[in-house]
Amino acid sequence: MEKTIKQWLSRMKQQLGNKVRSMEQNGAQETVMLVEKTELPDVCYFLWHEKKGRLFTMVGNDERDIHGFFALYYVFSFDSFRHFITVKTLIDPLDPTFPSVAVQLPAANWYEREVKDLLGLRPQGHPDPRPLILHGDWPEDLHPLRKDFPLDRHAPRVQSREAFMPYDSEDVTEIPVGPIHAGIIEPGHFRFGAVGDTILHLDARLFFTHRGLEKASEGMPLAKALFLAERVCGVCALSHSVAFAQAVERIGEVTIPPRAAYLRTLFLELERLYNHIGDVGNVCAGFGFAVGISQGARLKEIMQQLNEHVAGHRYLRGVVRLGGVRIDITEREKEDIVRTLAYVKKEFQELVDLLFSHDIAMNRMATTGVLRLEHANDLEVVGVAARASGRSVDIRRDQPYAAYDQVPFHVPVYEAGDVLARVRIRVDEVFESIAMIEQLLHSLPSGDTFTSLPPLPPYRSAMGWCESPRGETVHWLMVGPDQTIYRYRIRSATYSNWPAVPLAVKGNIVPDFPLINKSFELCYACCDR
Amino acid sequence: MKSGKEQTTDLRWTLQKRMKEVLGRSLHIRHVDSGSCNGCDFEMNTLTNPIYDIQRFGVDFVASPRHADMLMVTGGVTRHLEEALIKTYNAASEPKMVVAIGACACSGGIFGRTYANYGGVGHIVPVYVYVPGCPPRPEAIIEGILLALDRYEELSRNRYEELSRNKGENRH
Ligand code: SF4
Numbered sequence: 001m002e003k004t005i006k007q008w009l010s011r012m013k014q015q016l017g018n019k020v021r022s023m024e025q026n027g028a029q030e031t032v033m034l035v036e037k038t039e040l041p042d043v044c045y046f047l048w049h050e051k052k053g054r055l056f057t058m059v060g061n062d063e064r065d066i067h068g069f070f071a072l073y074y075v076f077s078f079d080s081f082r083h084f085i086t087v088k089t090l091i092d093p094l095d096p097t098f099p100s101v102a103v104q105l106p107a108a109n110w111y112e113r114e115v116k117d118l119l120g121l122r123p124q125g126h127p128d129p130r131p132l133i134l135h136g137d138w139p140e141d142l143h144p145l146r147k148d149f150p151l152d153r154h155a156p157r158v159q160s161r162e163a164f165m166p167y168d169s170e171d172v173t174e175i176p177v178g179p180i181h182a183g184i185i186e187p188g189h190f191r192f193g194a195v196g197d198t199i200l201h202l203d204a205r206l207f208f209t210h211r212g213l214e215k216a217s218e219g220m221p222l223a224k225a226l227f228l229a230e231r232v233c234g235v236c237a238l239s240h241s242v243a244f245a246q247a248v249e250r251i252g253e254v255t256i257p258p259r260a261a262y263l264r265t266l267f268l269e270l271e272r273l274y275n276h277i278g279d280v281g282n283v284c285a286g287f288g289f290a291v292g293i294s295q296g297a298r299l300k301e302i303m304q305q306l307n308e309h310v311a312g313h314r315y316l317r318g319v320v321r322l323g324g325v326r327i328d329i330t331e332r333e334k335e336d337i338v339r340t341l342a343y344v345k346k347e348f349q350e351l352v353d354l355l356f357s358h359d360i361a362m363n364r365m366a367t368t369g370v371l372r373l374e375h376a377n378d379l380e381v382v383g384v385a386a387r388a389s390g391r392s393v394d395i396r397r398d399q400p401y402a403a404y405d406q407v408p409f410h411v412p413v414y415e416a417g418d419v420l421a422r423v424r425i426r427v428d429e430v431f432e433s434i435a436m437i438e439q440l441l442h443s444l445p446s447g448d449t450f451t452s453l454p455p456l457p458p459y460r461s462a463m464g465w466c467e468s469p470r471g472e473t474v475h476w477l478m479v480g481p482d483q484t485i486y487r488y489r490i491r492s493a494t495y496s497n498w499p500a501v502p503l504a505v506k507g508n509i510v511p512d513f514p515l516i517n518k519s520f521e522l523c524y525a526c527c528d529r
Numbered sequence: 530m531k532s533g534k535e536q537t538t539d540l541r542w543t544l545q546k547r548m549k550e551v552l553g554r555s556l557h558i559r560h561v562d563s564g565s566c567n568g569c570d571f572e573m574n575t576l577t578n579p580i581y582d583i584q585r586f587g588v589d590f591v592a593s594p595r596h597a598d599m600l601m602v603t604g605g606v607t608r609h610l611e612e613a614l615i616k617t618y619n620a621a622s623e624p625k626m627v628v629a630i631g632a633c634a635c636s637g638g639i640f641g642r643t644y645a646n647y648g649g650v651g652h653i654v655p656v657y658v659y660v661p662g663c664p665p666r667p668e669a670i671i672e673g674i675l676l677a678l679d680r681y682e683e684l685s686r687n688r689y690e691e692l693s694r695n696k697g698e699n700r701h
Contacts, residue, residue, distance in 0.1 A: 134645075135609050144644045152642045154608075180613050182592035184560045184574045186567055187610060208609045209564040212643030228639050234568025234664065297578035304575075315568055315664070525566045 005081050012051065012085075019043055027250055027462060029399075030075075030084040037089045037098045040074070044087055044101045044108070047076045053085060054078075054393070055107045055380050057463070057474040057491040060115035062147045064093060066459055070121055072098065073476070074108070075463070079398035084463070091121055100126040107380035110499060118145035133207050133528075136162035144215055151215055164191050164203045171195050175510065179208045186524035190513075197509040202502040209528040217488045218480075222248055222456070223322060225485050229475070230317045232490055233526035238271045238316040239468030240475070240490070240526065245320050246401055246464030247477035252453045258403070258445040260324035265403040266440045267311060267319050267327075268466070269433040270337075274303035275469035276426040276433070277348060279521045283423055284355065286515030287364040295351045299344050306340045309333070324450025334441050341434050352427050365420035369516030371504040372417060381500045383471015383493045384425045385520055389417035395465055395472040407439045417504075419519040456483060468493055470523060492526035537581070540671050545586040551678045552598070555587035558674075559597035559621060563614045563653075564646060565604030568664040569631035573601060575667045583671065594621040599677060601670075602654075605633040606647040618654045624684075626657045626677045630670060635659045657681070 009031055013023055019039040026032050035043050047053040053076030061071045069090040076085045091098055100123035102108040112123040113132035120143035131138065137157040143149060167174065172193045179187035189205035213232060217225050229244035230237045242264055249256060256264075281296010304314040310333045311319050319327050329337075355361050371381070376389040386393050394411045396404040412428035414421035461478040471493030480486030497520060505516050531539070548556050562570055576583045577590065591597050594617045606614055618625065629650040632638040637648025650656055657680050660673035 138608075149644070151644065153644050155644065179610065180561060180617060184570050184590055185562075186565075186570065187562050187613065208613075209562070209604065209607055210609060210645050211564050211605070211607055211640060212645035213640055216640035216643050224639075231566050231568075231639055231663070234566045234571055237566075237568070294579050297574075298580060301575060301578050301580045314572075314666070317663070523567060 005083055008081060016043060016046065026086070026460075027253075029082065030086060030463070032073075032086045032088050034088050034090075037072075037091060040072070040087065040089050041099050041101045041104060044074050044076075045104045047085060047087065048105050051076075051078070055105060056084060056465075056472075057476055057489065058108060058111035058115075059476045059487070059489040060119045060121055060145070061478065061487045062119060062145060063090075065147060069093065070096065070119060072115065072121065073461075074101065075474075075476070077399065079393070082399055096120055097122045097124050099124050102126055106378045106499075107496070110495065117143070119143050120146065130163055131161060133210055135205075135207070136160035144212065147218075149215075151212070151218075162205070164205075165193060165201055167193050167200075172200060179205075188524055192510055192513070194510055197511070199505050199508055199510055199513070202505050202513075204498065204502060206498065206524065207528045209525050211529065213529040214488050214490065217485045219484050222479065222483050222485065225488070226320065226322060229490075230320075232529060233468075233492065233523055234315055235275055235523065236271070236468040236470060236473065236492070236526060238267055238319055239466040239473050240492075241317070241320040242268060242402065243464040243466040243473050243475040244477070244488075245322050246466070247462050247475050248322050248453065248456070248464070248479075250462035250464065251456050251460045251477065251479055254323060254451055254453055256324045257448040257451055259328075259447045260449050260451075261403040262406070262440055262444050263325045263328065263449065264320065265407070266329075266437060266444075267316055267325075268402065269437050269440070270303070270307060270311075271316055272469045273344075273430060273433050273437075274300050274307065275521075276430045277303060277344070279469075279518075280348075280351070280355075280423060280426050280430075282521070283365075283419070283515065283518050284361070286419075286512075286518045287361060289355070289358070289361050292351060292355055292361070295347070299347055299351070302340065302344060306337065309336060321450055323453050324448070326450075328449050334444075337437065337441065341437060345431070345434050348430060355423075362420070364512075364515060365423060365519075366416075366418060368419045368512050369504045369508055369519060370417045371500055373415075375500060375503045376417070379500050379503075380496055381471075382496045383467070383469075384422055384429075385497050385500065386471065387411065387413050388421035388425045390415040393472065394467055396467045399465060401465065403440070406443070407436050409436050419515055422519040458482075459486065461487075470494060470521060471497065473526070490526065490529055492523070494522040494524070494527035498522055498527060537668055540668060540675075541581075541583060541586050544583065544588070544671055544675060547675055547678045548587055551682045555589065556599060556674070556678075557589050557591045557597045558599045558601050559591055559594045559617065561600055561602045561610075561614055561617050563602050563604040563610045563634070563650060564607035565631065565633055569603035569634070572664040572667055572670060573603070573630065576670060581667050581671075588674070594618075597621050598624065599626040599628060599674070600654075601628050601630050602634050602650045603630045605637040605641075605649050606653050608645050608647075611647070611653060614650075614653055624681055625655075626681060627654055628673050628677050629656045629659045630673070631665055632661055632663045635661055638663065 056075040056077040175192040187208040191203040193201040278300035284292030476489040642648035
């Protein structure tokens, strides 16, 4: 494998010729290509379009204290090689612009708007110049992720630059909804352009829960930042903490002990279980199927009580430590897990049988909210939503971490791309996770549950990743002096998937929006940060 | 000693009793996510699942602040949600009992005050009761409602006494 990767990389270097200034390894799995900013779109498009790399994340960084420049990193994942290629470019602070990659590569759209808001690096020719992370009343010339911007500075509110899709025709009704919604759910503002009942266009104003987490993490000791990572999102808390810990461990070049890797995998699957079960129940709320809602909520609660019993926290916070895990399990707890899972499996099967044999439920779910494969590919959709549209990506299999290369598992894929397909993926994955947990418990190795970390060299960067219940989550980390964070970029599954929702709702009726939205089950907190 | 389950059941009965005593009727709550990680929100949701089921005891989560006696606020109030929180607060009917749910709502949580976050609900609207926890367990949220009822009872008693004292003085 190593040899083929070397050959593959050197061929690529030849093909790109003098577009690439230098190429170097960053750890075993990542190659960094340094390019001039003018070459950025060509090189990125080549990697994405010709070489079929997936845009994994993109990070902007204020590195003026280190070498006088800003830096942009476009990371592509090459799943078949289990390798990443990062295209890096430096940007002169005197000319903080770069040619937009998003023109050719739609998935880069949000990332580039984000670096414009937070770092003041302007993508030239970008198709959508509106603000994204900071709303329109934030002063255009203040960029909080620049190092010279103090963390707690409150900027004055200015005349809003907010803009929504204008409609010429009188036949189009604009329906504004949110940010506060009727139920106990997260905030977002949706603006439907509807003709009668049918949705013509959806504009979404998000990032209401932007708390400035990435800025707040800068300068924070790594050990404390783990607690911050766990608090990026409530229901994917463990996935985030694992991704962060992996980034730290990769910089420190440590391998966690086998028992720790197994335990992480075990708890990650428990996280997937309580989420997927709850989400299947929640989708039922999209068409008022009360039995389903209650059963889903009840089984989810049973799973969360199990979490609390074995890990001490209903949302699995506090499980991870840097270098391993904090929580070990006893023989007795193993039995409790097996017993609870057997019960939940039986009950969940009943719920599923009921749901899938109910005409009205099936009618509402099938052919509703179709996300087409081309769209999913163009936007680099991940997780359940991708797999329901025929796009087979699962980072547990594609770039394995923890003990995912030790347990065999099947990754379900459906083609239809509708609400039903997304529910089916979750259902299949519930049974898959239960089977995985049984295997993991059976083959749990003995030994230590953590290893200590060496001091980390400053200004090294690495990534950690994790397939959260919502999909692939990437944490990009650069450490600073004295074991603190220099830059921390969290790219959650929702960040990749939100741009696909407006495409999936087009042509559906407005009353189906809550159902479609629930079937994507996007989480705002980790998208907004 | 009573089991956890029995204690939870007791707590819910106490809740129903106190609501009757203090409000004479049911309690309607409106939720405002002012920038939480959603952990607290999910724990609030948990209260309505078939295991806790506080709706059975007369508590309901309502869609409009105009129908609400109580606002439960999660998150430390982001810049982008400040306006939504204030509008919701203004729209809520008296007595506007605000219960801050979770460490973020109480004091900003682990990241505190930033350029985008005020670091606590108390900076923006008056708070009745602070419920700590990250997230607080469902039982703790019920306990928070009980404390808010105590507070309401006390305030309305004081106000009643003050009113009757004023009345007495006016007569002379
Ligand atoms: S208190 Fe904890 S659970 Fe609640 S919103 Fe804050 S971080 Fe999330």
